[in-house]
Amino acid sequence: MPFLTHGSYRIRYELDGPADAPAYVLVNGLTQYAELWTAYRDALVARRFRVATFDLLGQGASDKPTLFIDQDDQVEALRLLIDELGDGPVFLSGISFGGLIALRYAIAHGTRLAGLVPMSCFAELPPQLFLLGNALRNALVLGGTSYLQDLLLPMNVSDQWLGPVLDKLDQVKRQGWLVNDVYALQNLMESFLDFQPLTPQLSSITTPTMILNGEFDFLTPRALHETLRVQIPDSSLVIIPRAYHAFTLEKPALTADLLARFAEDVMAGRWQGNKAVWIAPDDAGGALIPFPSGFDHLRAIPVQGATP
Amino acid sequence: MSEFFGPLDSEGRVPARQQTRVAAFLVSAHGALARRFAFALPVKLESAWQTELNAQFYNESEIVSLLMRATSWAPDFALAYMAAAWEAAWFPTPVEGIPDHSLALAVDLATLAHAVHAGIRPAALLPTEANADDPFVVALRRIEFESGRLLQAQILFLKGESLVPHRDAVTAALERRHADVRRLWREMLQSVDISARDANDGKP
Numbered sequence: 001m002p003f004l005t006h007g008s009y010r011i012r013y014e015l016d017g018p019a020d021a022p023a024y025v026l027v028n029g030l031t032q033y034a035e036l037w038t039a040y041r042d043a044l045v046a047r048r049f050r051v052a053t054f055d056l057l058g059q060g061a062s063d064k065p066t067l068f069i070d071q072d073d074q075v076e077a078l079r080l081l082i083d084e085l086g087d088g089p090v091f092l093s094g095i096s097f098g099g100l101i102a103l104r105y106a107i108a109h110g111t112r113l114a115g116l117v118p119m120s121c122f123a124e125l126p127p128q129l130f131l132l133g134n135a136l137r138n139a140l141v142l143g144g145t146s147y148l149q150d151l152l153l154p155m156n157v158s159d160q161w162l163g164p165v166l167d168k169l170d171q172v173k174r175q176g177w178l179v180n181d182v183y184a185l186q187n188l189m190e191s192f193l194d195f196q197p198l199t200p201q202l203s204s205i206t207t208p209t210m211i212l213n214g215e216f217d218f219l220t221p222r223a224l225h226e227t228l229r230v231q232i233p234d235s236s237l238v239i240i241p242r243a244y245h246a247f248t249l250e251k252p253a254l255t256a257d258l259l260a261r262f263a264e265d266v267m268a269g270r271w272q273g274n275k276a277v278w279i280a281p282d283d284a285g286g287a288l289i290p291f292p293s294g295f296d297h298l299r300a301i302p303v304q305g306a307t308p
Numbered sequence: 309m310s311e312f313f314g315p316l317d318s319e320g321r322v323p324a325r326q327q328t329r330v331a332a333f334l335v336s337a338h339g340a341l342a343r344r345f346a347f348a349l350p351v352k353l354e355s356a357w358q359t360e361l362n363a364q365f366y367n368e369s370e371i372v373s374l375l376m377r378a379t380s381w382a383p384d385f386a387l388a389y390m391a392a393a394w395e396a397a398w399f400p401t402p403v404e405g406i407p408d409h410s411l412a413l414a415v416d417l418a419t420l421a422h423a424v425h426a427g428i429r430p431a432a433l434l435p436t437e438a439n440a441d442d443p444f445v446v447a448l449r450r451i452e453f454e455s456g457r458l459l460q461a462q463i464l465f466l467k468g469e470s471l472v473p474h475r476d477a478v479t480a481a482l483e484r485r486h487a488d489v490r491r492l493w494r495e496m497l498q499s500v501d502i503s504a505r506d507a508n509d510g511k512p
Contacts, residue, residue: 008483066422066482067466144456174436182456183426186463 001061004054004080011077012061013054015084017045022114022263023085025052027078027094027102029120029246030188031145031152033060033179036249043256049263050088054081056101056188064184071191074101079109091263093117095248096220097188103198103228106205115266116205117259119212120245122224123231124197132219137189145180149173155219156246202231208271209235210262212255212280214243222298234273238288239297240280257284309503312435320439324382326500327444330430331379332387333394333496334451335372337424337489340398342368344417360461364421367458371451378447390496397488405477415471418462419482423489425459433502 003010014034017023024044026037034053041051055062057077058069065073078101082090092113094102099121106116122129140148153169154162165172209232213225222239229237238258240247248255258280265271277291291297296305313322345365353359398420402412431452438445465471471478494504 066426066486067463067479141460142457144453171436178432181426181429183422183459183463190467 003062004077004084006057006073006077006080009057009063009065009073011054011057011063011080013052013081013084015050015052016041017050018048019050019086020088021048021050022089022091022267023050023052024259024263025078025082025085025090025092027092027098028054028056028059029094029096029098029248031148031176031180031185032095032098033176035060035175039252040248040256040259043253044260047260047264049091049260050085052081052085054078056098058184058188060179064181065187066183067187069184069187069191071101071104071195074191075104075108078102078105082109082112089114089263089267091115091117091259091266093119093259094121095119096121096245100198103202103205106207106209107198107201110205110207113207115263115271116207116209117212117262118209118225118228119248119255120214120217120220121211121228122220123199123202123227124224125192125195126224129220129224133189133192137186140182140185140189144182145177145185146173148185149176152246156244157250158216158242158244161250199227199231202228203233205232206234208262208266208273210258210273211235211237212240212247212258213237214240214245214247216243217245217247219245226298229275229277232273233275234271236273236276236278237297238278238280239291241282253284254280254282309498309501311433311503313433313438313502314435316435316437316439319442320437320445321380321442322434322438322444323500324380325384326502327379328382328384329387329390329496329500330433330448331375331381331444332384332391333493334428334430335375336391336394337398337428338368338371338375338451340395341417341421341424342372344398344400344420348414348417364458364461367454371454374447374450378443380444386499390499394492397492403474403477403481405480406474411470415466415474415478415481418465419478419485420489422459422462422466422482423485425455425462427486427490428455428493433497 001012003012026040034055037053044051056074058064090113092102099118103118103123106113136148139151211225211228213222225237229235243251277297278288279291280288294304296303313326342365345361345368349361349365400413401416402409403415406412406415429452430448434445466478497504
């Protein structure tokens with residue numbers, strides 16, 4: 001198990017796939033760990049990508065700073081990992097908290113990236129997300145990791161995913177509970193206490209950017225992704241049908257296919273962001289369709305959009 | 309060597325030898341915290357924050373009492389010298405770099421409590437097939453759960469405004485305490501054929 005060193009801390013990472021291939025770097029969400037990207041590793045390596053996964057500071061097998069975890073340290077850990085990949089094209093994707101770290105990396109080191117894919121992501125903390133974050137932190141404090149998982153699971157995945165595992169939820173939660181410590185998760189959550197919105201800096205991201213948002217994501221709803229779409233010049237927003245916040249867990253085949261196609265389009269010179277809004281197919285390999293012209297993609301009912 | 313207790317008996321109970329060592333370690337650590345909180349607890353509370361001292365003292369005492377009653381104790385002659393090493397590690401050691409002696413001692417107590425409450429996860433040693441109705445199993449789950457809540461007082465204090473000028477000293481002392489407590493916990497577990505799974509254990 002290789003480690004990067006950042007100060008006195010070690011960051012566990014893994015590289016798979018051919019060393020001379022374009023690379024995909026995948027950044028975990030808050031309560032996740034690198035093994036949750038296994039299906040992505042397999043799918044992307046099969047399509048001739050090199051895949052880099054790692055545990056953020058405070059997660060899984062990486063070191064867990066005892067009292068403070070600064071988001072700048074997470075960005076630095078990510079920089080160290082990307083520096084390991086040589087000079088080839090690098091595509092960076094992250095989910096939720098990991099998407100935020102990816103955004104921060106792109107703002108600071110964007111010229112190193114060939115493409116960026118923020119998923120279930122946000123650049124600011126409006127009141128709903130701020131209060132939800134506080135409530136989730138309180139849940140962790142009062143009820144431990146297991147209670148936090150109890151809240152996140154039904155918020156983040158669909159009935160179709162939950163139904164078959166409803167009688168074995170303890171098994172579903174166990175690995176996440178084992179590898180995550182309350183104090184480390186709390187430190188990760190409290191790294192938002194002095195959070196400043198990234199919105200004013202998003203326009204400096206000039207790399208091609210595909211923003212993925214679950215249709216039914218109410219933890220980080222459409223409006224938060226819209227900020228990214230409007231501010232990042234070469235971006236498109238892709239809505240994943242019938243998906244919630246954690247669609248990377250629920251729809252790995254579709255999401256890995258979208259990641260691969262985005263990178264292939266960028267490398268072939270076919271990518272055109274145009275701040276367009278698309279609807280992803282239900283299954284991997286299907287066609288993306290443009291969001292119907294004239295309708296407001298921020299609404300959940302078919303309302304005519306404002307004339308641009 | 310497994311990451312979990314075992315092999316369990318036919319009724320899903322943890323071997324008495326493992327119960328004894330783990331419970332003895334926890335009694336030593338939480339007992340030390342109970343003693344130190346008892347010394348710090350005034351007869352008459354004069355500040356709001358001292359109510360937390362009262363809660364910490366009684367919760368630590370409850371953990372000791374629970375373990376004494378829930379554990380299937382087995383004769384273990386090695387415990388004498390192991391316990392001596394543990395007790396020596398809990399001695400008060402004023403944190404370097406904080407000139408106020410009483411504050412340095414308070415930080416030391418908080419770092420020890422943080423390390424025990426955050427770094428020791430006894431329930432994570434239970435395999436999935438452990439008997440959920442066994443008192444020792446329930447006790448470990450309760451201790452880990454309560455530790456997460458007790459920990460909040462240490463986090464509030466160590467991250468608090470009063471210690472901002474001493475942030476580097478506090479962080480260094482806390483990292484050191486965590487390393488010491490994890491090392492003792494890991495060595496004890498290895499003595500009963502359980503391997504530690506904490507990633508931080510590998511730190512130089």
